[in-house]
Amino acid sequence: xxxxxxxxxxxxxxxxxxxxxxxxxxxxxxxxxxxxxxxxxxxxxxxxxxxxxxxxxxxxxxxxxxxxxxxxxxxxxxxxxxxxxxxxxxxxxxxxxxxxxxxxxxxxxxxxxxxxxxxxxxxxxxxxxxxxxxxxxxxxxxxxxxxxxxxxxxxxxxxxxxxxxxxxxxxxxxxxxxxxxxxxxxxxxxxxxxxxxxxxxxxxxxx
Amino acid sequence: xxxxxxxxxxxxxxxxxxxxxxxxxxxxxxxxxxxxxxxxxxxxxxxxxxxxxxxxxxxxxxxxxxxxxxxxxxxxxxxxxxxxxxxxxxxxxxxxxxxxxxxxxxxxxxxxxxxxxxxxxxxxxxxxxxxxxxxxxxxxxxxxxxxxxxxxxxxxxxxxxxxxxx
Numbered sequence: 425x426x427x428x429x430x431x432x433x434x435x436x437x438x439x440x441x442x443x444x445x446x447x448x449x450x451x452x453x454x455x456x457x458x459x460x461x462x463x464x465x466x467x468x469x470x471x472x473x474x475x476x477x478x479x480x481x482x483x484x485x486x487x488x489x490x491x492x493x494x495x496x497x498x499x500x501x502x503x504x505x506x507x508x509x510x511x512x513x514x515x516x517x518x519x520x521x522x523x524x525x526x527x528x529x530x531x532x533x534x535x536x537x538x539x540x541x542x543x544x545x546x547x548x549x550x551x552x553x554x555x556x557x558x559x560x561x562x563x564x565x566x567x568x569x570x571x572x573x574x575x576x577x578x579x580x581x582x583x584x585x586x587x588x589x590x591x592x593x594x595x596x597x598x599x600x601x602x603x604x605x606x607x608x609x610x611x612x613x614x615x616x617x618x619x620x621x622x623x624x625x626x627x628x629x630x631x
Numbered sequence: 632x633x634x635x636x637x638x639x640x641x642x643x644x645x646x647x648x649x650x651x652x653x654x655x656x657x658x659x660x661x662x663x664x665x666x667x668x669x670x671x672x673x674x675x676x677x678x679x680x681x682x683x684x685x686x687x688x689x690x691x692x693x694x695x696x697x698x699x700x701x702x703x704x705x706x707x708x709x710x711x712x713x714x715x716x717x718x719x720x721x722x723x724x725x726x727x728x729x730x731x732x733x734x735x736x737x738x739x740x741x742x743x744x745x746x747x748x749x750x751x752x753x754x755x756x757x758x759x760x761x762x763x764x765x766x767x768x769x770x771x772x773x774x775x776x777x778x779x780x781x782x783x784x785x786x787x788x789x790x791x792x793x794x795x796x797x
Contacts, residue, residue: 430741430790434760451642451674459675460668461705527700528680528693530773531754534700625703628751629774 462618467521474514481507502563509559513552520545532629539622542615549611550604557603561596565589641681645674648694655698658757659750673701688770695758695771703750744793752786759783 458464485500485507524541526534645652652673656666676697684693748756751772758768765776774782 430745431760431762451645452638454671454674454678457671457675460672461676461701525700525704527676527697528683529700530696531699531703531751531771532773534696535704538704622704625751628749629772630778 461525463521463524467518470514470517470521474510477510478507481510496567499567502567506559513548516548517545520548532626535622535626535629539619539626542619542622546611546615546619550607553607553611554600554604557600558596561592561599565592565596637682641678644681644690645677648691651691651694652698654757654761655695655702658753659702669702672705673698676701689767692767692770699754699771703754740794741790744790747793748786748789752782752789755779755782756786759786 458468481503485503488496488500488503520541524538524545526537529537652670655673656669660666660669677694680693680697684690745753745756754772755768755774758771763771765779768774768779769776772779
């Protein structure tokens with residue numbers, strides 16, 4: 425019987441294989457080392473993303489508050505609003521990432537948990553990412569139209585307020601649809617393979 | 632002070648049970664560097680989970696769960712990781728002298744067969760080689776015992792078929 429033979433070999437080999445040397449100091453340093461697990465890296469990247477967004481928003485908001493004699497301070501407020509939205513988005517994503525793994529659970533439960541949470545995470549990513557398009561378009565609409573800085577003066581003169589708004593809505597819809605597909609492609613590129621791997625592992629465990 | 636006490640307890644735990652981590656690293660990683668990385672990652676996960684360990688399961692069961700969860704669910708190096716009971720087996724192959732050439736050849740065939748197993752099958756096979764019973768395997772993997780028996784039979788059949796083909 426092959427497996428019985430393998431068992432004997434395994435026992436013998438267990439005493440022969442290389443031992444990774446870990447001294448007392450190295451083990452005690454473990455809490456200070458950065459984990460390279462998927463979830464830990466995702467949490468770190470998310471945090472860096474937050475820092476970058478906040479730094480950019482602060483700089484842009486300060487610029488519009490100070491420049492043009494304060495005529496465009498609405499832009500600053502819009503950016504601050506965007507930052508508040510991003511903080512809540514960060515909070516939700518971080519909460520999902522924290523709940524994503526349970527290494528001390530049974531392997532199957534851990535994989536199920538990871539799959540369900542990752543799918544939620546991806547859905548949030550897709551919804552928030554897609555919603556960004558109309559929000560940004562609305563922001564520019566308010567900025568360009570009501571501040572009388574006419575982006576399309578010819579169109580505005582010819583079609584009037586309703587015509588301009590309808591045209592803008594059409595353009596926003598097209599932009600949102602394109603943005604949705606781009607987002608879906610990007611998210612799938614980031615997490616699609618891992619989701620597939622988790623699904624196939626679970627399927628194998630249930631077969 | 633309390634942290635120091637926990638660190639000491641953790642150190643003791645690692646000292647007594649590091650064989651489990653080594654075996655998982657050898658099973659799932661090909662290169663020494665990968666094994667070292669996975670070893671460190673498993674230690675980190677153990678450290679994070681250690682304060683919550685309540686002796687509800689055996690310490691070995693708890694360690695197997697964490698080690699296997701870390702090795703299986705992390706996709707960081709899935710392209711580079713190659714199934715390697717063969718590492719351990721390859722080294723053991725060197726233990727046999729020229730009088731055991733047939734044994735050696737058989738071992739190589741077994742290595743190749745083991746390499747073709749999936750991550751889950753490898754985990755199951757490792758627990759089998761460690762002589763864990765089905766109850767313990769269920770505790771670690773979360774697959775019910777009836778299903779485990781079926782899988783174990785499939786693995787045996789697979790190995791037998793592959794060895795027989797050569």
